[in-house]
Amino acid sequence: MNEGTAEAAANSLSTRRTLIRTKPASPSALGLLELCPLAYLMQTEGMPRKTIGQHPAALLGTAVHAVTSSMIATGIPTPQDVIDTVKKEFLKLAGDPARSSPFARWMLQRYGIEGFVTRRQLVERSAYVIGLASRLPHIPASRRATRAFDGKVPTGSERWLESEKSGAAGKVDLILRTPQGGLKIIDFKTGKIYEEDGQIKRAYILQMAGYARMAEDLEPAANLELELIGKTETWCSPFNQELRSMVDSVIASLRLKLPLGREIHDEQTAVLGEHCARCSSRPSCRVYGTELSRRTLANRDTWNGGSLDVAGQVAEIRVEAGLATLLFEDAGAARARIVGIPEAIVEEANLGVGREFHAYSLGTSEANRDGRFPRNFFVVDTALPGRSAFQATFAATERAST
Ligand code: SF4
Secondary structure, eight states: OOHHHHHHHHHOTTSOOEEEBOSOBOGGGHHHHHHOHHHHHHHHTTOOOOOOOOOHHHHHHHHHHHHHHHHHHHOOOOHHHHHHHHHHHHHHHHTOTTTSOHHHHHHHHHHOGGGTOOHHHHHHHHHHHHHHHHHSOOOOOOOSOSSOBTTBOOOEEEEEEEETTTTEEEEEEEEEEOTTSOEEEEEEOSSOOBOTTSOBOHHHHHHHHHHHHHHHHHOTTSOEEEEEEOSSOEEEEEOOHHHHHHHHHHHHHHHHHSOBTOEEEHHHHOOOSGGGGGOTTGGGOHHHHHHHHHOOSTTOOOOOSOOOOEEEEEEEEEEETTEEEEEEEOTTSOEEEEEEEEHHHHHHTTOOTTOEEEEESOBOSOOOSTTOOOSEEESOOSSSGGGSOTTOEEEEEOOOOO
16 A cells, blocks of 8 residues: 555545455454544554554653564573663554654654653663563563464464364464463553553553463463563453453454444444544544544533644645644634644645645644633744654645535
8 A cells, every 4th residue: 555545545635435344353452442433444444544653652662562572582681781672672563654644754854862862761661671671581482383283372482373163363472381280461552551440441452352362272271371561560360251242342343333244334333432532543534534624623622631633724825944833723613733843744734725634633833721622733843852752743634525
């Protein structure tokens, strides 16, 4: 899929879209399914779509994950080597068009890694890698099957599990055989694994239970232990009836909501809600886009610091030193502005005077407007580049009908 085609697909907000589920249930996306089947489908089917740019923290988490997996196999070098390896992996991801946004690559060119990640963050994340790799057994990169072989669950790092019986498939971070002949299924998370109220995140439980369900289908007699290792906390549990019922019922609802091979319209599967603010597929979601075009700055008076997405028509663009200031008018004729947009992003999104557009995940300095929605937004913060709106994403659109 070339970028131009992806762009055209992403921007066609006026065209009704038909989607088809072709893949088995993905344990890591079952939490998303519960929030919005359309978001699940867009993510798991690898649809060509415009997404919100990855935040550097997420890219760093991916880098840490990759380095941890390799160090389980290779052993742990010196702390400085770990820091250098994490940095190298991060730079590789940030410069990869398939993994990072055009804006992230622009930031990298302009400010280098210092524009994204502080030395302290690198040291902290590297300490996490060392702590995690040293508490896990050293598993040399093996020539053993990475998939199930002879009906046995494959053990080792990054193992693929699939089960026709459960209709699920996915890659597990680590599977170990216990001395008693059971299996331990381990997943690493570089962030928090508990909610503010102390409950383990449901999406993670579903993911672990999904893996266990597949392992159980392969080896019904094996005792299964589950372990999630977060940044500072862990969670362990045997795979029990409660978890089995939970995941079975979510996979059953997947079959019901998104039957394999059946055409589904985006409008029928989209579920709008607060979770949309965290949905990385929203620039390609026609339902969310239509809603965004209708919302005016004035009728969004209860801003509590959440995601800053706006829609409007470009009234004026000024460019200075490679950064654009865009003045726009929303559907209620209110005026607002966005500063610090890299010129290359303006061109890539085809933003010209008179064009309708959507902008996602902007930054603002107007934290205290008595709850009123801001009128001044930014992308690059030239005074403090590390505070920039790294996930800012733009798309030219057509005006939604009212
Ligand atoms: S933006 Fe909202 S409605 Fe659209 S796919 Fe994402 S979660 Fe679903």
